[in-house]
Amino acid sequence: MNLKSTYFVLAALLVFAVGSAAAQDKMTKDQWQQEITKYTQMRDDLSAKAKALGTDVTSMQAQSSQLDADYQKCMDALYALVGSDATKAAAYRSDIEAAENKANELSRLSDADLVARSSEVNDLAANVKSLWENKLSLIPEFWDRLTALNEKVKSLQATLANQVKVYTVGTWAKDRDCLWNISKKKDIYDNAWLWPKIWQGNRDQIKDPDIIHHGQKLKIPKGNELNAEEKSAAKKYYAKKAAK
Amino acid sequence: MLKIHRTVTAGALAILFSGSLVLVGCSSSPDDAQMKQLNDLKDEVTSLQKDVAAKEDQKSTLEKEIADKNAKMKKCNDDQAIVKQRLAK
Numbered sequence: 001m002n003l004k005s006t007y008f009v010l011a012a013l014l015v016f017a018v019g020s021a022a023a024q025d026k027m028t029k030d031q032w033q034q035e036i037t038k039y040t041q042m043r044d045d046l047s048a049k050a051k052a053l054g055t056d057v058t059s060m061q062a063q064s065s066q067l068d069a070d071y072q073k074c075m076d077a078l079y080a081l082v083g084s085d086a087t088k089a090a091a092y093r094s095d096i097e098a099a100e101n102k103a104n105e106l107s108r109l110s111d112a113d114l115v116a117r118s119s120e121v122n123d124l125a126a127n128v129k130s131l132w133e134n135k136l137s138l139i140p141e142f143w144d145r146l147t148a149l150n151e152k153v154k155s156l157q158a159t160l161a162n163q164v165k166v167y168t169v170g171t172w173a174k175d176r177d178c179l180w181n182i183s184k185k186k187d188i189y190d191n192a193w194l195w196p197k198i199w200q201g202n203r204d205q206i207k208d209p210d211i212i213h214h215g216q217k218l219k220i221p222k223g224n225e226l227n228a229e230e231k232s233a234a235k236k237y238y239a240k241k242a243a244k
Numbered sequence: 245m246l247k248i249h250r251t252v253t254a255g256a257l258a259i260l261f262s263g264s265l266v267l268v269g270c271s272s273s274p275d276d277a278q279m280k281q282l283n284d285l286k287d288e289v290t291s292l293q294k295d296v297a298a299k300e301d302q303k304s305t306l307e308k309e310i311a312d313k314n315a316k317m318k319k320c321n322d323d324q325a326i327v328k329q330r331l332a333k
Contacts, residue, residue, distance in 0.1 A: 032279070039286055067317065071316055
């Protein structure tokens with residue numbers, strides 16, 4: 001074969017190669033048909049699945065709504081057991097929440113500040129007592145919250161009880177304040193013979209129990225009888241007095 | 245002359261052969277309308293897949309919701325029993 005023939009054949013082969021490459025980029029009819037069949041099946045399956053799911057969702061939405069209605073009836077019946085209703089229960093719930101907030105507020109105070117606001121602790125205790133008197137308190141939701149409130153109030157009252165009382169000495173002229181008379185006061189010991197407790201509890205301020213000064217802030221130790229130290233100090237004092 | 249003739253003949257035959265191959269290949273592809281049909285079908289499948297996924301999510305959420313509500317119902321019934329006991333004391 002000569003050169004010209006070779007060129008012709010090469011050109012023909014080139015046309016063939018380009019043509020077949022172009023032909024391969026395009027989908028064949030057979031391939032298209034396969035795709036159509038495949039995607040048609042997928043569509044049909046998905047349509048059926050979507051329909052079934054739609055039915056399930058509708059049914060479950062109805063079930064959920066029915067549960068809401070049933071729950072409402074149950075709660076109404078619960079309140080009716082204690083002679084109440086949802087509106088009163090909501091108001092009662094708010095009252096408990098207010099008491100809880102007050103208890104939390106008082107719990108955050110320092111001991112000194114709590115003593116200054118001791119009347120609020122007493123008011124809270126009274127409030128909780130009246131909340132218990134409402135029959136709604138029998139319902140577990142409220143019963144549990146009131147039980148927790150009780151504990152907080154007790155804790156606050158215990159804190160107050162543990163605080164050392166402080167008495168500010170008045171004048172002899174006006175108040176007749178001496179350790180004996182202070183001890184006799186109803187809100188101190190209501191017993192004059194306990195005066196050594198005040199003396200021993202304030203040795204840093206009182207050198208001589210017969211001498212106290214106007215404005216002195218005396219700690220009032222707890223107790224309703226003299227301990228051994230206080231008795232001993234009192235004995236020495238009386239002995240000294242007797243010796244004079 | 246004969247040489248030229250042979251060359252031309254060979255070239256023409258080659259071109260004719262490869263050209264026919266190309267033409268056969270072109271005429272066995274789907275047309276534009278058919279391709280559109282296939283693409284529309286694919287889009288429909290994609291849309292349905294999203295729809296199914298959304299409904300499955302919705303169903304899952306509802307299952308949880310119903311379970312929670314059933315638990316609340318049980319508690320309400322239990323509370324009624326407790327209150328009756330307390331009232332009886």
